[in-house]
Amino acid sequence: MTQWNRALVTGASSGIGLAMANQLAGDGTELVVVARDQARLEALAESVDVSCEVLVADLSDRDALAMVEDRLAATGADAIDLCVNNAGFGNIGPFRTLDRDRETDVVEVNIVALHRLSHAAATAMVAAGGPGGILNVSSMATWLATPNTATYNATKAFVTLFSDILHAELKPEGIHVSALCPGLTRTEFQDRAGYDATGVPAMAWQTAEEVAAAGLAGVASNTPVVIPGAKNQAAIGLLNSLPMRLRRPLVSRLAN
Numbered sequence: 001m002t003q004w005n006r007a008l009v010t011g012a013s014s015g016i017g018l019a020m021a022n023q024l025a026g027d028g029t030e031l032v033v034v035a036r037d038q039a040r041l042e043a044l045a046e047s048v049d050v051s052c053e054v055l056v057a058d059l060s061d062r063d064a065l066a067m068v069e070d071r072l073a074a075t076g077a078d079a080i081d082l083c084v085n086n087a088g089f090g091n092i093g094p095f096r097t098l099d100r101d102r103e104t105d106v107v108e109v110n111i112v113a114l115h116r117l118s119h120a121a122a123t124a125m126v127a128a129g130g131p132g133g134i135l136n137v138s139s140m141a142t143w144l145a146t147p148n149t150a151t152y153n154a155t156k157a158f159v160t161l162f163s164d165i166l167h168a169e170l171k172p173e174g175i176h177v178s179a180l181c182p183g184l185t186r187t188e189f190q191d192r193a194g195y196d197a198t199g200v201p202a203m204a205w206q207t208a209e210e211v212a213a214a215g216l217a218g219v220a221s222n223t224p225v226v227i228p229g230a231k232n233q234a235a236i237g238l239l240n241s242l243p244m245r246l247r248r249p250l251v252s253r254l255a256n
């Protein structure tokens with residue numbers, strides 16, 4: 001597996017990003033961890049056996065985002081060779097009923113921040129002559145036109161297609177790019193989104209550690225789109241094999 005020297009991980013204060021940071025540190029990769037919750041990031045930095053820089057940033061704020069872009073542009077001994085764009089969130093409910101500013105923040109964090117950080121990372125990694133990696137955390141929502149999640153699902157469709165195209169563009173430069181498309185994963189995501197997951201069967205869930213490991217293996221092997229878990233792969237394979245006229249009503253029914 002590819003050994004990275006230093007990884008920048010956004011959304012490293014909880015869930016999948018925290019699991020990735022711990023797994024990378026376990027492999028001896030130095031860390032730059034990004035999120036809003038300073039106390040959690042500092043606890044992470046203290047708990048790992050590698051150098052770990054803490055960058056407190058609200059990625060919906062363009063000034064804070066610019067600071068993270070600048071960190072990705074560093075060269076020489078400060079260079080970052082793996083950028084993990086993991087921070088993200090969603091809101092559940094009919095689009096017109098959701099808070100407009102909070103919905104815009106979903107676009108800012110899930111798309112704009114990921115887009116700008118991918119650009120900063122790719123520019124620095126190509127200038128350094130590679131190798132490098134960009135792992136963009138998307139979602140199985142990419143393929144689900146489910147009511148009540150319009151903004152979130154559409155942001156993830158962007159992330160998956162954008163990353164798949166970057167994968168092809170950057171392959172000749174020796175830069176790996178992968179989109180990680182998890183299904184239901186036990187993290188703080190559902191509480192933050194206001195999603196009541198009590199009725200979801202246990203078999204539908206994966207752990208943050210399983211998903212993180214699949215994503216890191218995927219970017220190491222330069223797999224363009226990674227769907228963690230055999231059940232999730234089978235579900236998306238089946239769904240995508242159906243004509244659109246059958247897929248749309250099936251997905252709508254699953255969501256209700």
Ligand SMILES: NC(=O)c1ccc[n+]([C@@H]2O[C@H](COP(=O)([O-])OP(=O)(O)OC[C@H]3O[C@@H](n4cnc5c(N)ncnc54)[C@H](OP(=O)(O)O)[C@@H]3O)[C@@H](O)[C@H]2O)c1
Binds near residue numbers: 140184185188
């Ligand atoms: N859990 C699932 O079922 C699932 C399924 C598919 C895809 N995903 C994706 O997986 C990724 C990680 O989510 P998770 O499941 O691990 O959820 P989580 O436990 O809620 O973690 C989300 C992370 O994103 C950070 N974040 C959120 N808003 C931010 C902002 N404005 N600025 C900076 N950081 C911000 C949070 O840190 P702070 O609060 O400290 O800022 C936190 O570290 C997301 O992109 C999500 O869309 C999750």
